[in-house]
Amino acid sequence: MKGKRSNSVQNLRGPGFDDPLEGAVRTFIRELGEDPARDGLLRTPQRVAQSLRFLTSGYHQDVDKVLNGALYEVAYDEMVIVKDIEIFSLCEHHLLPFFGRCHVAYIPTKKVIGLSKIPRLVDIFARRLQVQERLTTQIAETIMEKIQPLGVGVVIEAKHLCMIMRGVEKQNSVAVTSAMLGVFRKEIETREEFLALVRKRSE
Secondary structure, eight states, X not given: OHHHHHHHHHHHOOTTTTOHHHHHHHHHHHHTTOOTXXXXXXXXXXXXXXXXXXXXXXXXXXXXXXXXXXXXXXXXXXXXXEEXXXXXXXXXXXXXXXXXXXXXXXXXXXXXXXXXXXXXXXXXXXXXXXXXXXXXXXXXXXXXXXXXXXXXXXXXXXXXXXXXXXXXXXXXXXXXXXXXXXXXXHOHHHHHHHHHHHHOOOO
């Protein structure tokens, strides 16, 4: 019996056999009733492990390093908005993707963030196991903390494969979440201006 088990394990050996994540994927495939040694699945554990590490790479990124050198003192006190930022994340409940658009706005006091850094900041938090509500809040609170603006507004519109592929199976459902801090929470005019700009589409 011992020798038979050894032969079975030997058949599964391949690139990255000692990688615990690849081993977990290999076990997952086997538990689904498939043969991880089958030709079409032989390299799947390696591919899935690489994919998961990329999709959760936000855990290993430092916000301060990303923003380093991208905070500028500017005499500007009007709304700054970056909209239609594509997001892709993994639902922590089912490990299925959710994807959509993120809209970020803030009103600076003394500092602004380099515009290209805002999508990178969004990615840091999106590339983790997430729920949309927490993702929205983390983006807003981080901007509020790092540049201390008068206020921050974040809106995310996303489709969740855990709703589309399983469960309620509603293909056109879109989840919308928002986080409003500072003047975006206190002043309805500021909030409405932001939401109107989000709703406005390019002609």
